[in-house]
Amino acid sequence: MTDVAQSGPAPRIISAVLGSPALRLIVKRLLTAIPILLGVSILMFVLLNLLPGSAALQLLGPQATPEQIAKLNDELGFNRPPVQRYLEWLGNFVRGDLGKSIVSKQPVAQVLPEKLAVTGELVALAFVISLGVAIPLALWAARRPNKIFDRISGLFTTAGLSLANYVLALLLGLAFAVKLPWFPSFGFTSISKGLGNNLYSLFLPAVALAFPLLCFYARFLRSDLVDQLQGEDYVMTARAKGLGPWRVLLRHAFRNSSFGLITIVGLNISTLIGATVIIERIFALPGIGAYLLDGILTRDYTRVQAIVMIFALITVLANLAADVLYAVLDPRIRYGSN
Amino acid sequence: MSSAVLQVEDLRVRFDQPGYRVHAVNGLSYQLQAGRTLAIIGESGSGKTVSSRALMGLLPPTATVTGSVRIDGVELVGMPEDEMRRHRGTDLAMVFQDPTRSLNPTMRVGTQIVESVGAHNKEIDSAAARQRAMELLALVRIPDPQRRFYQYPHQLSGGMRQRVMIAIALASDPKVLIADEATTALDVTTQAQIMELLTELRSRLGTAIILISHDLGLAASYADEVIVMYAGRAVEYAPTRILFGQLRMPYTRALLDAIPRLERPSHSPLPVTPGQPPDLTALPPGCPFEPRCPRAQPVCAESRPPFVEHEGGHWWACWNPCTDGDSV
Amino acid sequence: MAVTEVRGSSTPTVDDAPPPAPAGSAAWRRNFQIAWPAALLGLVLFACFVLPFLAPIPKPIGGSVLNSLLPSFSPGHPFGTDPNGNDILSRVLYGGRTSIMVALAVNLIGLAIGGGLGAIAGHLGGIGDSVIMRLFDVLIAIPSLALIVAVSLSLGPGVRNTILTLAFFSVPAFARIARAETLRLREQPFMVAAKLSGTPMWRVVLRHIAPNVGPSLMTFAMLGLGVVMVIEGALSFLGLGIQRPSPSWGNMIADGQLSLSGTPNLVLWPSIALFLTVVAFNQLGEGLRSRWSGGR
Numbered sequence: 001m002t003d004v005a006q007s008g009p010a011p012r013i014i015s016a017v018l019g020s021p022a023l024r025l026i027v028k029r030l031l032t033a034i035p036i037l038l039g040v041s042i043l044m045f046v047l048l049n050l051l052p053g054s055a056a057l058q059l060l061g062p063q064a065t066p067e068q069i070a071k072l073n074d075e076l077g078f079n080r081p082p083v084q085r086y087l088e089w090l091g092n093f094v095r096g097d098l099g100k101s102i103v104s105k106q107p108v109a110q111v112l113p114e115k116l117a118v119t120g121e122l123v124a125l126a127f128v129i130s131l132g133v134a135i136p137l138a139l140w141a142a143r144r145p146n147k148i149f150d151r152i153s154g155l156f157t158t159a160g161l162s163l164a165n166y167v168l169a170l171l172l173g174l175a176f177a178v179k180l181p182w183f184p185s186f187g188f189t190s191i192s193k194g195l196g197n198n199l200y201s202l203f204l205p206a207v208a209l210a211f212p213l214l215c216f217y218a219r220f221l222r223s224d225l226v227d228q229l230q231g232e233d234y235v236m237t238a239r240a241k242g243l244g245p246w247r248v249l250l251r252h253a254f255r256n257s258s259f260g261l262i263t264i265v266g267l268n269i270s271t272l273i274g275a276t277v278i279i280e281r282i283f284a285l286p287g288i289g290a291y292l293l294d295g296i297l298t299r300d301y302t303r304v305q306a307i308v309m310i311f312a313l314i315t316v317l318a319n320l321a322a323d324v325l326y327a328v329l330d331p332r333i334r335y336g337s338n
Numbered sequence: 339m340s341s342a343v344l345q346v347e348d349l350r351v352r353f354d355q356p357g358y359r360v361h362a363v364n365g366l367s368y369q370l371q372a373g374r375t376l377a378i379i380g381e382s383g384s385g386k387t388v389s390s391r392a393l394m395g396l397l398p399p400t401a402t403v404t405g406s407v408r409i410d411g412v413e414l415v416g417m418p419e420d421e422m423r424r425h426r427g428t429d430l431a432m433v434f435q436d437p438t439r440s441l442n443p444t445m446r447v448g449t450q451i452v453e454s455v456g457a458h459n460k461e462i463d464s465a466a467a468r469q470r471a472m473e474l475l476a477l478v479r480i481p482d483p484q485r486r487f488y489q490y491p492h493q494l495s496g497g498m499r500q501r502v503m504i505a506i507a508l509a510s511d512p513k514v515l516i517a518d519e520a521t522t523a524l525d526v527t528t529q530a531q532i533m534e535l536l537t538e539l540r541s542r543l544g545t546a547i548i549l550i551s552h553d554l555g556l557a558a559s560y561a562d563e564v565i566v567m568y569a570g571r572a573v574e575y576a577p578t579r580i581l582f583g584q585l586r587m588p589y590t591r592a593l594l595d596a597i598p599r600l601e602r603p604s605h606s607p608l609p610v611t612p613g614q615p616p617d618l619t620a621l622p623p624g625c626p627f628e629p630r631c632p633r634a635q636p637v638c639a640e641s642r643p644p645f646v647e648h649e650g651g652h653w654w655a656c657w658n659p660c661t662d663g664d665s666v
Numbered sequence: 667m668a669v670t671e672v673r674g675s676s677t678p679t680v681d682d683a684p685p686p687a688p689a690g691s692a693a694w695r696r697n698f699q700i701a702w703p704a705a706l707l708g709l710v711l712f713a714c715f716v717l718p719f720l721a722p723i724p725k726p727i728g729g730s731v732l733n734s735l736l737p738s739f740s741p742g743h744p745f746g747t748d749p750n751g752n753d754i755l756s757r758v759l760y761g762g763r764t765s766i767m768v769a770l771a772v773n774l775i776g777l778a779i780g781g782g783l784g785a786i787a788g789h790l791g792g793i794g795d796s797v798i799m800r801l802f803d804v805l806i807a808i809p810s811l812a813l814i815v816a817v818s819l820s821l822g823p824g825v826r827n828t829i830l831t832l833a834f835f836s837v838p839a840f841a842r843i844a845r846a847e848t849l850r851l852r853e854q855p856f857m858v859a860a861k862l863s864g865t866p867m868w869r870v871v872l873r874h875i876a877p878n879v880g881p882s883l884m885t886f887a888m889l890g891l892g893v894v895m896v897i898e899g900a901l902s903f904l905g906l907g908i909q910r911p912s913p914s915w916g917n918m919i920a921d922g923q924l925s926l927s928g929t930p931n932l933v934l935w936p937s938i939a940l941f942l943t944v945v946a947f948n949q950l951g952e953g954l955r956s957r958w959s960g961g962r
Contacts, residue, residue: 035800036803039800039807043804044808047816048816158948159945161948162892162945163941163944164896164899164900164937164940166899166900167919167940170919170923170926173926174926174927233434233439233440234441234442236396236434236440237440237441237442237450237506239396239426240394241427241457241506241509242427242428242458242510243423243457244423251445252442252445255442255445270806270807270808270809270810273809273812274809274811274812275811277811277812277904278903278904292815296819296906297905299819304816304819308808308812308816312807312808315808315809316807330444331444331446331490332443335490335493
């Protein structure tokens with residue numbers, strides 16, 4: 001086994017990615033991400049700074065005297081031209097200085113890592129739960145379309161899609177924290193007190209977050225699998241080989257459906273992060289969503305601006321990662337087409 | 339006379355949809371000897387593809403298959419799916435029309451052949467399965483099998499993909515290979531190469547071949563016997579030489595006339611059979627071809643002509659067959 | 667000598683049965699798919715918009731504290747009362763009115779602006795298309811709830827601002843769909859004909875694109891109504907949407923949250939109302955989608 005061609009797939013993937021269509025795609029997508037992020041920053045700046053209702057007025061309340069307002073505006077630097085302020089803000093942001101919270105005077109960048117860690121863990125757990133349940137559910141349903149299991153899971157996921165996650169969060173809390181005291185109804189246990197305790201404290205919020213996604217993934221995957229099983233010729237080839245139904249389903253239909261699923265999962269990061277705002281509040285988790293909501297309720301513009309930018313950054317990067325993963329996994333893109 | 343490897347008797351397939359029923363195959367019978375090629379010819383909707391999928395048990399759940407399909411004496415019709423699966427690949431294998439769509443685009447071609455090798459040979463280890471897959475690639479005359487093994491379908495040409503499909507089909511030494519329009523999607527040169535390959539493999543491996551096509555020319559060149567199907571029934575059958583020596587069915591005649599020919603004066607219009615194949619949800623009482631037939635007579639609309647052997651080895655179903663003078 | 671033997675069917679085919687199954691069961695099922703959510707939606711709309719005029723239902727605000735926190739199924743208060751003595755049924759109905767009107771307004775704005783811009787972008791192609799769609803990419807890059815929350819901070823709470831905020835977020839989705847459909851249409855012969863005959867753009871968009879893009883946009887709007895109802899609830903839940911004492915399902919759920927274990931009816935009734943309404947919108951959207959795609 002000295003020949004590269006004989007030594008199997010691994011070296012070929014590496015050599016193919018370097019200088020391949022996939023790499024070009026990644027670079028191209030990275031380049032388009034930059035104007036989008038700039039656009040987001042400008043939009044947020046305009047929304048938060050230039051719309052009626054000045055920050056100072058909001059902060060001081062309606063009883064504030066014009067002198068107080070002028071003084072605060074001066075302190076916050078709101079008197080300088082907007083373009084200059086934006087460029088300053090952008091320059092600081094790129095260097096990692098996210099500004100100081102107007103309310104607590106604390107640098108936002110300082111508290112961000114621990115908040116991001118909590119939210120990151122919550123989101124990751126939600127993805128694991130949603131995919132971990134949705135994939136087996138969809139496979140089982142697609143195995144015998146329109147039979148009893150498929151019908152029941154279809155009904156269940158349809159209903160689940162219409163259930164608001166905050167309602168679900170409250171119901172879960174009522175059922176599994178109050179009536180049956182199995183889980184804590186709120187609060188967060190740090191990972192330093194053990195991974196088990198940590199995951200335990202995140203379980204209910206993660207389920208509330210995961211449930212609508214779970215239903216969505218299960219429905220998407222089930223219908224894609226059924227389409228493949230009924231419409232694709234290579235599925236017919238696989239059956240004609242004499243392969244068993246599960247093998248056809250897993251190695252052929254699911255393998256190809258999983259590419260679509262990756263894209264969907266990448267797009268959902270944005271929805272999921274948005275939803276943490278409300279779920280973290282209900283379960284009193286010290287994550288970035290709750291931190292953002294706090295900033296909004298206290299009119300802390302610097303904080304809101306910084307966090308929305310971070311959210312956008314994560315969203316764009318997640319979509320990029322999904323694209324790249326897709327390109328690396330799908331051989332038609334990895335090797336280009338003839 | 340040696341015994342047939344495949345015996346099909348009174349095969350019927352219907353599709354039940356809410357409110358209507360499609361009679362796709364209505365009593366098809368034939369036998370096939372090892373190492374022989376049978377061509378089944380017809381327009382789309384004639385039942386040729388449906389009948390071959392029925393042999394494989396690959397029809398959707400809406401289909402009902404009756405009659406008898408025996409392979410080496412084993413009855414396949416009505417066999418439970420789990421058991422049927424064991425006969426796919428080993429007894430019957432199939433090559434489909436479009437090699438671009440019938441190979442999994444996200445799987446290396448080698449893996450797809452290995453999978454076929456392993457489907458009926460659970461004990462084989464992966465090195466041996468790979469060895470066998472390489473051999474199969476060489477068998478179907480794919481140059482440089484060591485390299486091709488690791489490639490994906492989109493990196494191969496159409497003809498090469500169809501060779502891979504044939505390798506997959508041959509992995510478990512099937513007794514009967516069904517080529518369902520296997521060359522239709524290919525260009526003429528590649529088509530000839532694939533047909534030569536199939537013919538060569540047939541004589542080397544002794545596999546019987548069912549050639550499903552709309553192309554009478556293909557049948558004339560490569561088949562030992564030809565069945566012409568119309569509206570789910572056989573309407574003419576004969577050994578190839580006899581059939582093309584003296585066509586009897588006006589329908590077969592029409593199919594043949596629709597092929598462009600060099601000796602025809604240039605720019606003369608091709609004779610086209612007017613009309614559509616009959617509605618399979620409500621077949622007429624008479625000959626199904628009667629509405630389109632240039633030789634139709636009153637009797638044709640009233641009762642269906644029986645499919646019987648009129649001359650030595652030559653069967654047809656027609657009240658008013660073509661005479662020798664009309665034949666090619 | 668024939669090696670392969672062919673035999674005709676021994677007996678003439680007896681077509682064994684007339685067409686099976688009650689005719690039109692598929693059509694019935696398709697109608698049912700649209701009929702039940704439509705009926706449910708009709709029921710919700712009737713209850714929210716008509717019932718308060720017909721039945722002796724108290725006002726949603728200004729209740730007496732003497733009647734506070736009555737349990738469900740109390741005489742005169744079938745859903746019970748809240749801590750201020752307001753009738754919960756009445757608050758659910760009036761809150762639904764606000765929620766449904768907000769959702770309708772948001773989707774109408776999204777449909778008009780987003781659908782229009784998307785159709786124009788798809789029709790223009792080239793640079794115009796790129797500019798419009800890149801702008802929407804920017805909006806889509808921001809997690810929707812974070813964007814909505816930030817905009818609502820700028821605009822402040824209240825019904826009008828809630829509508830504006832949510833519309834801001836729904837525009838890009840409509841635009842994407844309208845654009846995709848327009849691109850699909852662009853290659854159609856009648857579009858090419860319109861272009862070649864020099865039909866002005868507004869006329870092409872209005873007379874050719876709109877009627878063809880309409881069905882998928884309407885379907886999406888149905889699904890969008892459900893989404894907007896949920897998000898409006900979330901905003902009100904966070905105190906950024908409909909302001910108290912005006913009832914909305916979101917702020918009712920938020921208010922009831924604090925005493926969830928003691929008086930779950932405060933949360934349950936608006937939650938059930940929200941769920942049923944969203945189910946109706948979603949299923950109606952799904953039903954319409956399968957009908958349109960079946961017809962294509």
